[in-house]
Amino acid sequence: MAAQKIESRSVTELSLKSWQYRREMLRIIKQAGAGHTGGGLSCMDILNVLYNQVLNVSPATIADPRRDRYVQSKGHCVEALYVVLADRGFFPSTELDTLCQYQSHFVGHPTRKVPGIEQNTGALGHGLAVCVGLALASKQDRVGNHIFTLMGDGELAEGSVWEAAMGAAHYQLDNLTAIVDHNTLQITGRTRDVCSNEPIDQKFAAFGWHVQVVDGHDFAALTAALLAKPQPGMPTVVIANTIKGKGVSFMEDVVKWHHGVPNDAEYALALQEIDAAIALLGGSPS
């Protein structure tokens, strides 16, 4: 990555951060009464690794043309992104209390009105093409940065994803990495039952991509995959096998938590589980 490299953190530190992020995400979703809980929990470790291990972006470098770019194509999981951006200092975390409120910039999908966010997303299947454009510009100007996007596995049903996948391989964009949050669930049920897109790895490989499959909750594996040297001339897809609702036992792999908001009892139970995990790591809730 170009510009300054961030200092690397230990797996324990990252694990503690993820629990704290999950706690904060649940808090703001509970307070707002809305949010994409399950998918936010499934991609939280990915965002943690991106912003704490991989991307050279910070409030100081957000306007630097050499910064890495991250576009969250699965825009509905924005609450997870907001929490991570707040922790990285892009805005005071108190602003998250305005989530979904009148005149707040913190709406239910990413917008560039929020410091740190590069692209307005929310309609699925848009992020990868935008990243192809960013990666092409980066190649032309020999910037040396890297472009990342995060897609859901259900999102891969959008045809525009595959237009962009074809283009990225055609232009030999080895400065582009797409991450698939492969939690195998979408709002209606199992992705393989709704409209199967498996095998995802073989599809990307057939489109000319370098494919990596990792455990999307393994910090070391995610870090290694996202920092790996690219195959020359090939874009990379990291298929991150995740669990929707990860970290809260009764939300894990349960479709109703796609955009479920916990009631008071569920919220208390979730915090109890998370705080126990935080205590085990010797941390405090925030």
Next chain:
Amino acid sequence: MSAPAPSMYSDAARRRAELLGLKLGRPNLEVFADTLLDLARADRQILVLTSDSRGSGKLVPFGQALPEQLIEVGIAEQNLVGIAAGLGAASKKVFAVSPACFLTARSLEQIKNDIAYSDHPVTLVGISAGVSYGALGSTHHSLHDLAALRAINNIEIVVPADNFETRAAVIAAVGCGNPVYLRFGKAPLYGLHAAETKYQPRRALTVREGRDIAFIATGETVIHALLAAAELEASAGLSCRVLSMPTVRPLDAEAVLLAAAECRAVVTVEEHLVHGGLGEACAGTLMQAGARARFKIVGLPDEYTVTGSQADIFRHYGISMEGLTQTARTLLARAEQ
């Protein structure tokens, strides 16, 4: 592709153009491509994206001269617009060129979200717009694009009427800092403006002064309004104002209100469905200002479009010197009752 097109102008219309001293120019599309090549030679940040459309976009010379500045996306219009957004986000000056029919329908969500809502200064260029593709049929017509884009926040809509307006609009689009939609047809067009005319972005251009009828037209229909104005003056002694309205959004409301205040009737003309385009933009402006103008929108009606060339379709729906002359007379007669 299309069958050989019959002339866009009747013999009488051509004679009228000669009497006005008008010179037939080139298709706007060619002027667009030449202008862009001139600008891009001096500015490496200018990029052109095509969706297997460099031939129809007259951009083959551009690709030969500046291969690094032309990005071929293939037949994938959604990808075209998404990639354009990403390039724009990285400070490139992007012109995404594709047939208007596909660009503004298939990629509408990308235009709305990736360009307009995300506010990247990309210029989308709809080529062979309106019924330029004539007999290829309605799949290839764009009679919805002005309406669709007028309903999306943060995109300027520009439809040049001749080669002069085209060159000026392309120059204005580079570095204007906001999303723009440029719309071009492919028919050769008469020059409408005197050499000393100044193009001001977002303003109407007065092609002819008059006080009886005001024609407010856009794009390739302006010439027909001008010929009708001259014909009405010659045959009936009527004085007709002709405004070319290259910028459909934001509309030059001042020029529209002045026309309605100073003329006895207003006729709008566009190569678009009568719903949602220039005519309804003018109507909305007049109504909300409390202006009580005799008013008629000329465009394509809400029906299965008649088949034929662009010239056939224009003539069929009265977008011609003869058709507009008749429309104006009828409207004035109604005005006097």
